[in-house]
Amino acid sequence: MWIRTYSTVWMIGGFALIVYMGHLYITAMVVVIQIFMARELFNLLRKAHEDRHLPGFRLLNLHFFFTAMLFVYGRLLNQPLVNSVTPDKYLYQFASSLIKHQMAICYFLYIAGFMWFILTLKKNMYKYQFRQYAWTHMILIVVFTQSSFTVANIFEGIFWFLLPASLIVINDIFAYIVGFFFGRTPLIKLSPKKTWEGFIGASVTTMISAFVLANILGRFQWLTCPRKDLSTGWLQCDPGPLFKPEYYTLPGWIRQLLPWQEISILPVQWHALCLGLFASIVAPFGGFFASGFKRAFKIKDFGDSIPGHGGITDRMDWQMVMAVFAYIYHQSFIVCQGISIEMILDQILTKLTFEEQQNLLVKLGHILQERLGHP
Template identity: 80%
Template structure:
């Protein structure tokens, strides 16, 4: 009589163990389904909601970018500067340690001192001509700006040396490694941010075409990859991003190549996109487009049928 409860408890324990094992097996199967790229691509219930959100955000971003293009070169440059500040903020915080920062009050301000010194050095060199042409009508302001440009290298050198002395004065015994690491990281950030963006700004003022065409193709490629993958995607591209598909990759590649020819032809006909900006004003531009933006006509050779040669010709801008 005393052994029956123990046997029943053993049976119940074994049943519980079986139930737990079954649940674990089901959980593994569910995770396996989630890991399957095709299931994510085809049976995602929230993909239409995600598409709607992406559509709204895309329309707003493209509309804002089109407004900046309409306003002119100076506003696009301002957009680049704002993006640089956000990039630097994220990169500065990447290796930041709050425990170390508490022992170094004002050390974060030193990073921004080097950042704005690098900005003055970079844009002072690229935009000196435009700045002088903008203030040429006012004699006093023209003289002041000319003096600043003349001593721009000395001013940047003085600011950098001041920042270096500031860094030396803030060194503390227990934080040497962290401070020198941040000092090196700051210079790597400045090199990464300003090396490529300086050429971007130079291209903007040499003609908006050289900035707008590559940027537009990137946007078109991203949108086309999403749409082709959304409606036709079946084959996962890489494991790192399971929702990327070969269908989206191929469709985006073809769309981008076709768009490059069409956009180059359309933008090359507008002086607003092709004329260089020689000052910091926002007025309309008029210039003689270079030979690169003048259309050339190409006719098919003798190998084509006669009716094709008469009716079809190619014009490349």
């Protein structure tokens, strides 16, 4: 327990420092974690004896890895890249051309890897090679697809990355602590150490933490502002209605017990409860899935990168599930509510040329005239 606690403190401290440094550093952290996860998963089915007869096979895996990374991050970061190089005419033309043909470049890189794989097939090694080929694609789909949602959350605002990630950490820590001291009733056979007491205690703690933490994080603009380019530094923006406090007068009997007459609540706190509920009930099933996966391969941990915790994949199983949910929830229920007139005007003034702004004004005038019934 002490080794696990010591590692946890170091991880939380390093994580806090990277978050403090900003969007690009957090994205770099996600990429590094992704590389370690892919490495641990690649090693699960790799056999040294067969690899000796297949020189260059690991290089082929790296080729697919690089292609997947170029495809995923190229699509995610294309607009921030254009925004970053806009002042330079030649860089802008180069970046625009690269983005325009990015999908074709990735496709032909993949086809090159496919042909490479076919040309390296060896007699008596077909089964191993095709198993490795399928395993490589499964890893790329699982790791890159889910980590891409994480990066998308980061550029929507660090808040949408930090809050879900923190809730998973809180749930994991309190499930371990409550289960360690009070756990008696087994929760699921896949994870014998998981108990109902730990599950319930962690759920209550996570829900409370979600509501409180959203209020704290939501008051910092550098956490709530979306990043539109690849520059570093803290941001300032109109926080939008979700992050503007609403004041509620407390009932009389509560005011007699507490020194406050009213409390301020950010609208985003109600959404945070949904994230907390998911982190408490659904996200742990990512851990159960990983437990079943390890039992299938008869291993204790995916690796030994983190003392007391196992490998990077052992810590990220819940996070991946949570990142996908946070992105889908944000796009489904937050995006429209988070749009303000100031944000729209900022996009119009920065993205459109003067002629396009004039055309937009004329079209808006026509639309408003039609709605008002004027000729």
